[in-house]
Amino acid sequence: MKPAQRLLALAAFVGSLAPAHAQKAAPKTDFHQWAATPPMGWNSWDCYGPTVTEAEVKANADYMAKNLKSSGWEYVVVDIRWYVGNDTAHGYNEKNPDFNIDQYGRFVPAVNRFPSAAGGKGFKPLADYMHAKGLKFGIHIMRGVPVAAVHRKMPILGSKATAADIYSKDGQAGWLHDMYTVVAGRPGAQEYYDSLFKLYAAWGVDFVKVDDLSSPYHAPEVEMIRKAIDRSGRKIVLSTSPGETPIAQAQHVAAHANMWRTVGDFWDSWEQLKEHFDVCERWAPHIASGAWPDADMLPLGRLGIRAERGDDRMTRFTRDEQFTLMTLWSIFRSPLMFGGDLPSNDAFTLSLLTNKNVLAMHRNSTRNRQLFRRDNLVAWTADDPATGDKFLALFNAQDQELAPESEAAWASGPVTRETPGQSKAADIDITGATKLYLNVRNGGDDIAWDHADWLNPILSGGGKITPLTTVPWKSATAGWGQATINKSVSGAALLVGGKKYDAGIGTHSNSIIEYDLPAGYTRLSTTVGLDNAGAAQNTGGTLSFLVFTKNPYRPAPADSVRVPVTLQELGVAAGATVQDLWTGQHMGPLTGDFAPYIRRHGAKLYRISSKKAANK
Incomplete structure (x- = not known):
């Protein structure tokens, strides 16, 4: 189907004034007009994870107003778990979270982190702060109804039902357990979402990123959210997350949201960036004004201050890779959401964000x-x-291309959530080897969840037994985070197939760990597995583990x-x-x-x- 035919079909599908064809402005009565060009802004996730504070949000807004607003940057978005008063950096506190929730089962800002929310004001004072600077304010939420509201049978505003009447445990996110699914059609279900967005409209929210909505795709809740926004009386841009949104749902998501994710969480990894050439090519036919395929955030500048990726750093992307990132996102017309701490920007990073010729192409092409x-x-x-x-x-x-699996000393084959124990054992002959390379490759699905563990790796031979974890590696790469001894790449315990391991190496595809082998060893034994952080995801991970005793890299x-x-x-x-x-x-x-x-x-x-x- 040609782009024009596709979007005419979309207009018929919506049954209203949806865009008539790709990249033409939508009618004023259509929510697509609220984001007629790709949204541009800042999001707290890449630098502050679930722990950002009001002072940090304001500091980034101040920088945006001074340095970026004139170039079209306008959204300031508070990401996940702003309602938890005692969340933790580099992960989530699910042991004893201090939830802040109102009498109608709706999360409200944690006052210890957002002092202006005191007295029931919610995010209105912070939104007012943005609006006074000519900026727009956004928040992140999780799909569904809070588990806490269900357990307490909290009433739903505008309904006789309670939270316990509208929920299902089916489809609950595997990586965060704050919410249950809202079951469309039950009395109180739509009213619950209506009450949420009426609250957000009263606060002055301009943008809502709804997580756990796209992959797997929850069409009934997408529709309830769309209806709730339309009933709220405020022009709230809707972003669905994370990806990849099923491309079979392209028409549906474009009829209900302003932007939707095309990948899982994207970080400063060349492997993930390179993957975007295929992703963007796949989604390019679906670009339309007000309905934007979203290649995810820009992990540039200073990252990881208290984020899921644990180290405080400037982006790992080289300058060449940063130009690739900004060029591809701009010609693809992805929304641009900067992930770094704006006040920490250097001159080069600022120049990437303010090039008027590039931004004009992004806005108008x-x-x-x-x-x-x-x-x-x-x-x-x-x-x-x-x-x-x-x-x-x-x-x-x-x-630099890698040698095929056929040249490896050992290859695991696919390891997935369906693999027994989510692991495989290996006993490998390394007689005569002076080098050792532990290689993890993405098995072909969403790279964002390929958390990989080398468990109890042991070198043996000549009567000697040495844990590989006690041998310093020469170099180590990881497609997400960084390789870690005796912990998973996410910083948690090594946990595979429900079993905890004290010794091992946590990493993430695509990954190579290189060793200079001590003399006299003839065997390497280990168990390889999909870490719980990957196995617990809704989509899971798919990995292959390889061991090489010769350099697997082809000439550069x-x-x-x-x-x-x-x-x-x-x-x-x-x-x-x-x-x-x-x-x-x-x-x-x-x-x-x-x-x-x-x-x-x-x-x-x-x-x-x-x-x-x-x-x-």
Whole structure:
């Protein structure tokens, strides 16, 4: 189905004034108009996890108002568990959470973290603070009704039902147990969601990110939330999370939400960034004004202050990778939600967020699509509807490739939630080896939950037995977080298949841990498994574990390579002029095919101007 046909079908599906075709402004009476261009803002998750405070939110808002508002950045979003007074960094306090909840079973801000909420004011004073600066205020919530409200049989505003009448344990999130599913059609179910959004409207909330809604996709609750927002009387932008939203639900989610996640949680991992080339290509046909596929937050600047990823750091992305991230998100027209601590920004990070040429393309371009992918050389293109110019993004996603599984000394095959014990045992001959490489690879599903453990790894031989955990590694990578001795990558105990292990290595795909082996060892024994943090997710993880005794990396590709694009592919004639949007440099007229050098993991972004398009 062509994009125009798809969106006409969407209009019929909605039965109202939905967008008539991709990237045309929706009618004013349609909620899509509330986010006619991709939302841009800051979210507290990447730097503060579930522990952000009012002072930290205000500090980031102050920075945005001073440095970013003029470039179109406007949303300030308080992420998860703002209603818990004693939550913990690098995880969640589920042992004795201090929930703050009103008489109608609705969470309210923890006053010790948000002092202005005292006296029943909720988030209204903080929202007023944002609005006074010309900004907009957003919050994160979890899908469903609080477990605490169900247990207490708390009444529902506007209904004779209680929370205990509308819930089901089916579909409860595996990674956080604050909520139960709301069962559509039960008396009080819609009224509960109505009461939530009436409260948020009274606070002055402009944006709500609803978690545990997209993967798996909870269509009945999506519909109840949409109806509740429409009844609230306030223009509240709806973001659904996390992903990947099933692409089969693209029409449905576009008919009910302003943005929806296309991936699980995205962090400063090149492997996850590279995965986005496939993800964005898959979702590009579904870009429409007011209905945006969301590639997730920008993990740039200073991260991990008290976040789920434990270390306080500047982003692990290189500068080339940061250009790739911002270029792909911008030409894909993803919402831009910055995850770092804004007051900690350096000049380079600020420059990425304020480039007027790039942001104008992000705001106004049309027909955004992948032009080609040739192995790991990728081109995207888009049009400027005002001038007829073309935008061209070129990416060099080449890597040092890894040897195939057939060259490994041992390979586990797939390890999933369905694997008995969610683990496999290994006893590997390493006779004569001087090197050891422990490799975990993503097995093909959502990389966000591939928490992997090497359990009780033991070196033996010549009468010697040595735990590998006592041997320092030469280097260690992890696609999420960092490899950790005797703990999972999330910082918790090593827990696989319901069994706790005291010794092992926690990591996350894609991961390689390299050792210089002490002499005399002939065997490595270990158990490999999917850590509980991955197995407990609704979607779970899929891993493969490999052991190499020789360097698994192929020779590195060149630092820079040409990425050629023909004039015919671009749809322009000879004589068209080229401008580098990141630098502003004008590069003169094209006399033949365009083939600039692109650094490995880097990107370039161009405007190509021509008075007359070439015949195609």
